[in-house]
Amino acid sequence: MEKKQINILLVGTRTETIKQSIQIENCSIFTKRPFAGGIKLIKKISPDVVVLKIKSAERKTLIMIDTLLKINPELIIIIVPEIYKIEKYLKFISAGAEDCVYLKDIHTLNQKILFALSRRQNTIHVMCKNSHDKYNLINNNIKDVIWIMNPDLKFIYLSPSVKNLRGFTAEEMMHQKFEELFIPESLKSVKKVINDFFNNLNKGIISKESFKFEVEQPHKNGTTVPVEVIVTPVFNENNNFKYFLGVARDISERKLKEAEIIRAKEDFKLLIENQNDLIVKLDPEFNITFASPQYCKAFNINEEEILGKQYTPLIHPDDLDSAIKSMGNLLKPPYKIIHTERMLTPEGWVWFQWSDKAIVDKKGIIKEIISVGRNIHHQKLSDDKVKQSERKFSNLIQNLPGxxxxxxxxxxxxxxxxxxxxxxxxxxxxxxxxxxxxxxxxxxxxxxxxxxxxxxxxxxxxxxxxxxxxxxxxxxxxxxxxxxxxxxxxxxxxxxxxxxxxxxxxxxxxVKAEKALIESEKQFRFLSENADDLIYIYEFVPEPRFKYVSPSATKITGYTPEEHYADPQLGFKLIHPDDVHILQDASNGLYNSQPIVLRWKKKDGTIIWTEQRNVSLYDENGNLIALQGIARDITERKLAEEKIRESEEKYRLIFSTVNDALILMDLRGNIIDCNKKTAEFYGGDINEMIGTQFIQLGIIPQEISNEITKKFKKALLLKEMKFEFS
Structure with a gap:
């Protein structure tokens, strides 16, 4: 890969020595006097690294750092004179500088620049790699179909989930004509939407809003699938149309539910129009707001005559007291009564059973009264059937969502x-x-x-x-x-x-979920196409097989995804014989979501170390049906760990056998470790000495101890790795 050009800007006077100390490949060095040319000149250079040489003006230096930060360089390094104390040094670091270098240590500048750039690039690499892994994992497990179609209405991308939706693989779909994607009825409506979009585009009308429609698409098995499609036109920065981004979802289950709602609605309408019950609605003042045709017919009145008025058919004198008592109960919880009385009709006195309900708000105030009556003159003893019918009608209205x-x-x-x-x-x-x-x-x-x-x-x-x-x-x-x-x-x-x-x-x-899905698909597509780790899904039922293997398998194992699909046992054949038992345990559901380390034998015969994480999937009976996993090559890490272990053993051997007194201290002068000779020299115990400060061992005169402290602090300030005392 071609290395990136690095622009380095030197700001200050007499920077020739600084320029000579920078020996970095593929870089351009620019020089500029302080505050000459302004921020516009600096932006034009667009430096990755700024080296600022200062004299003694602390306030101007802080202003300059703040100005430089606005052009967003990778790092800023300050060259300070030796007269600067550590307090000013730290102020510049806090203001945004990466580091400070004393003028006499200019030979370390080149190393500091390379180290800082490398550290930041590694951080970005790790962040991108983690994002790629997540994206690839989502793309290969989502049920919806994500697709991209160019202005010629040809697919340029289809997610693998299209096979679950329509039976065709993504590759097969790529060769289908636009007209083959829909049944004739759906094709007509889709073409209208597409034609309207392009007609508006030709007129200069740019619409970036998504549009949604429902269509029927043919399945490979000869059936059709109801699909909801959300299409978003994508434009470049110049508002030129690039392509359609779409998400397709199987709505078979939703269509069944919608059909149930339609049937319920039709049943409700049929119930109202054809039942024989009398329905009347009253406001809190008992004025009639609605009277069903059956009600008006029963009492030989017109609805227009009684709407907005108080109207009560003549009640038989023997039933009047109970009727009044019942209405009184309606005005208090539970605001519902069932009462029976005789009323005068054109046919004479007829028994009616009424079910009255007062609709109240959260404060218990009556908003409306609904009364449903039925002629029970010949069925007066059929109370149970009447109650059941009323309950069914009431529940139908009250329990429907929306x-x-x-x-x-x-x-x-x-x-x-x-x-x-x-x-x-x-x-x-x-x-x-x-x-x-x-x-x-x-x-x-x-x-x-x-x-x-x-x-x-x-x-x-x-x-x-x-x-x-x-x-x-x-x-x-x-x-x-x-x-x-x-x-x-x-x-x-x-x-x-x-x-x-x-x-x-x-x-x-x-709707919120659909909008979030569109946004997440952008990240999802980016991740799936750039993953370095091997991502796989291995199914155990109905028979063992690899359901999915990511393209990175070829790089890591030497075997292509197709070779994994052809040989369900290839995953076991790759494992080093001494590690097979670990994979078998993982296949039985052990180590779920826990990392396991295995040795693999690549196609070319080389042995690599890998780290895997498996997630076990179970059916409703608790039986293991599949594993989802991610594996990465950690060979370099393993080799590095082995070198560290060997280096530690050598260090311990030398540290314990050397005849000189050796002391290991931290930056505060605390003893971290010492060898046996040190303990013998100072007449102490190793365990007691560790953790104490060197100057507090109590065997050095105070004036020498003070001198050692000064030298130690000076060494820390100057970042020297060595100083002597006697």
């Missing part, structure tokens, strides 16, 4: 009926939302989405289709939510109002 609604097809979407779920969804109670009492539903829709919602619904109604859309709302508390709505035309009233019925569900968490 909001079931019936509204007018006008700009305000005036709600005629909403379920209690509207409170959790919008923050508004049914009373506040119905009839635009406090707010219209259009006011709740996000301003930027109102036109979209209106146009989408009208287009569907025009084509006699149900509508399905996703958009944002603003709740009563000011919180933004994403919702999914499905609905259709229901009926037209006598006064020619078109009524829509539908269901609205909170999908905020799902």
């Amino acid at each position: 909001m079931v609604y019936s509204c007018q097809n006008i700009q305000d979407w005036t709600m005629e009926i909403v379920s209690n779920g509207c409170l959790d969804l919008t923050g508004y109670t049914p009373d506040e939302l119905q009839k635009d009492t406090v707010v219209s539903y259009n006011d709740i829709i996000h301003p930027d989405d109102r036109s979209y919602v209106w146009n989408a619904v009208q287009e569907s109604l025009k084509n006699h289709q149900h509508f399905e859309l996703k958009y944002r709302i603003i709740t009563k508390q000011g919180k933004e939510k994403w919702v999914w709505e499905r609905g259709s035309f229901a009926y037209r009233t006598e006064d020619k109002k078109d009524i829509l019925e539908g269901f609205i569900f909170d999908i905020t968490d799902k």
Whole structure:
């Protein structure tokens, strides 16, 4: 790999000696007098290293360091005169300089620059390598399909998970034509979206927003798969379109659930329109807000005559007291009563059973009363069946998540009926939302989405289709939510109002997750394509095999991923005979997530050391079904450890047998180690001497001890490795 050009800037006067001391390959050296040319000249040079020679002006030096930091060099080194004390030295380090060098030690400058650059590059390398490993692990385990398609609508990348989605491998998909990706019905809608995008692009209209659609795609086995596709157009810095970035997800399970919701909605609608029960809704003042057709028919009245008024059919005198008592119980917890009485109808006195429920807010204030009655004149003794039917109806409404609604097809979407779920969804109670009492539903829709919602619904109604859309709302508390709505035309009233019925569900968490997924895919793709470690998945059922082996296997073992796939036992054949038992234990679930060290025999016969981590996967019965693992080559580390061990043994042999007194001290003068001769010389015990300061051994006169202390501190200050005393 070609070495990077290094730019070094020398700032100061008389820098010839400094320039001569720098002997670094592939570098350019620039010189500049202090404060000459300003920051623009320095930015133009774009130095990797700045060497600043100063005289004695501490304040100007700190200003210069702050100025240099704004151009972000790799490091700054200060050349200081010998008169500087350690306190000023440390101030420059704290201000952002990498190091300080005394002028008389200029010969060490070259080494300091190389060491600092190497240390920073190694840190960056380790950080990048860790990111690559994580990315590769995610890419080969995600279920969604990530793809990139060029402006000619041809794939230039497909993640391996496409095989799970459609049965085709990524390589097979690369050769498919765009028209082969969808069934005819889906192809038509997809082409419209793509054509609209390119038409707008040709008109200079640039939209970087993602668009989403649901399609049916053919599977290799001849079936079709419902797929949700999120497509993001990607542009370069000049706003030129580069490619489409897409994520495809199997929504078969979700489609089944949606079908269940549709059936439930249709059942609900059918229940309301065809049941024989009498339904009436009252406000807290007992004014009727809704009366079902059956109710009006039973008592021979028109709904318009009683809406907004108090109306009670004539109750038989013998049942009046119990009816009044029951209504009194309705006004207190649990705000629900069941009562039976005779009422006067055109057919005479008829037995009705009523189930009344008061809807209360969190403070216990009654907001609405719903009363459902049934003619039980001939089934008065069938109480159990009546209760069961009422309970089924009530639970259907109360337990559905989201909001079931019936509204007018006008700009305000005036709600005629909403379920209690509207409170959790919008923050508004049914009373506040119905009839635009406090707010219209259009006011709740996000301003930027109102036109979209209106146009989408009208287009569907025009084509006699149900509508399905996703958009944002603003709740009563000011919180933004994403919702999914499905609905259709229901009926037209006598006064020619078109009524829509539908269901609205909170999908905020799902939308956030989808956006996070798009962002994570960028990191995921980068990691998977640059991993150095060997990443693998080994399955035990239905039969042992490598499910996945990363491309780095070739570099580490000499065997390609394809050779691993062809031979399920290749992983065991690579292991050194003395280490096979370790791998067998790991295959049985031991060492889960713990590192194990094994010797491998490469294809060329060489032996390498590796470190592996395996994660065991079990089925619901606790049986081991697969291993996911990462392995890396640690041969160099093992060789280095062996050299360190040998060096330590040699050091200990010399340290213990030499006839001179040897003492090892830290930078504060504390004794770290000493040999037997030292203990004999000072008449002490080795264990007692370790940890004490050398000058505190008590055998050196105070004046000599003070002199030794001065020399030791001076050596530390000047970073000298040797000083003498007697």
